[in-house]
Amino acid sequence: QSVLTQPPSASGTPGQRVTISCSGSSSNIGRNAVNWYQQLPGTAPKLLICSDNQRPSGVPDRFSGSKSGTSASLAISGLQSEDEADFYCGTWDDSLNNWVFGGGTKLTVL
Amino acid sequence: EVQLLESGGDLVQPGGSLRLSCAASGFTFSSYSMNWVRQAPGKGLDWVSGISSDAGSTYYADSVKGRFSISRDNSKNTVYLQMNSLRAEDTAVYYCAKGRGYTRYGMDVWGQGASVTVSS
Numbered sequence: 692q693s694v695l696t697q698p699p700s701a702s703g704t705p706g707q708r709v710t711i712s713c714s715g716s717s718s719n720i721g722r723n724a725v726n727w728y729q730q731l732p733g734t735a736p737k738l739l740i741c742s743d744n745q746r747p748s749g750v751p752d753r754f755s756g757s758k759s760g761t762s763a764s765l766a767i768s769g770l771q772s773e774d775e776a777d778f779y780c781g782t783w784d785d786s787l788n789n790w791v792f793g794g795g796t797k798l799t800v801l
Numbered sequence: 802e803v804q805l806l807e808s809g810g811d812l813v814q815p816g817g818s819l820r821l822s823c824a825a826s827g828f829t830f831s832s833y834s835m836n837w838v839r840q841a842p843g844k845g846l847d848w849v850s851g852i853s854s855d856a857g858s859t860y861y862a863d864s865v866k867g868r869f870s871i872s873r874d875n876s877k878n879t880v881y882l883q884m885n886s887l888r889a890e891d892t893a894v895y896y897c898a899k900g901r902g903y904t905r906y907g908m909d910v911w912g913q914g915a916s917v918t919v920s921s
Contacts, residue, residue: 693845723905724906724907726901726907726908728846730846735896735911735912735913735914736838736846736896736898736911737911738907738908738909738910741901741906741907741909742906747909777845779845779846781846781848781907782907783904783905783906783907787863788860789848789851789860789861789862790836790848790851790860790904790905790907790908791848792838792845792846792847792848793845794845795845795846
């Protein structure tokens with residue numbers, strides 16, 4: 692199992708707001724910034740959120756990130772059908788001295 | 802535009818070796834860490850290895866430590882992953898990913914991936 696824990700699935704209807712959680716520990720999320728990645732079907736991952744809550748250029752403001760203690764969250768507002776994808780959180784782990792990913796959350800737009 | 806182009810993926814027998822290459826363009830290669838991340842069929846992302854901008858520091862997942870080796874040639878804007886003693890569980894698409902600065906800051910741009918299949 693992954694060092695970071697994400698729910699395997701999430702869903703919502705168009706226009707809704709959905710949140711995806713990412714739970715870690717004091718050696719990873721508790722000390723280091725979290726990135727979120729979106730992987731559309733059949734494509735390479737894309738950076739969606741960096742440094743806990745920063746959106747890279749070109750990422751719609753419907754996507755937002757937050758962090759509290761050893762947990763982080765990704766929120767998607769105004770859900771659209773094209774948001775259907777796998778989402779991964781990731782951060783550095785000071786104990787392992789390497790990067791770690793969550794197991795991924797498959798978002799379905801109903 | 803930042804571009805990463807992986808090559809070297811192939812079908813290899815268990816116990817065999819393979820070297821992946823990733824040619825980078827569109828940014829100052831020597832200023833950024835680089836990473837390899839893999840994804841087994843139908844599975845999630847699995848960070849494999851990272852290297853600092855000057856190649857002074859390298860990092861490995863426990864699952865590949867002692868078998869895989871990451872290196873870079875800043876004069877050729879290329880990062881490599883030498884994979885030895887390959888196992889069936891190493892079968893995956895291997896992505897090259899540009900670091901956001903130091904290795905601990907993660908990755909921002911990804912290549913399209915190179916497919917590695919370990920099977921007899």
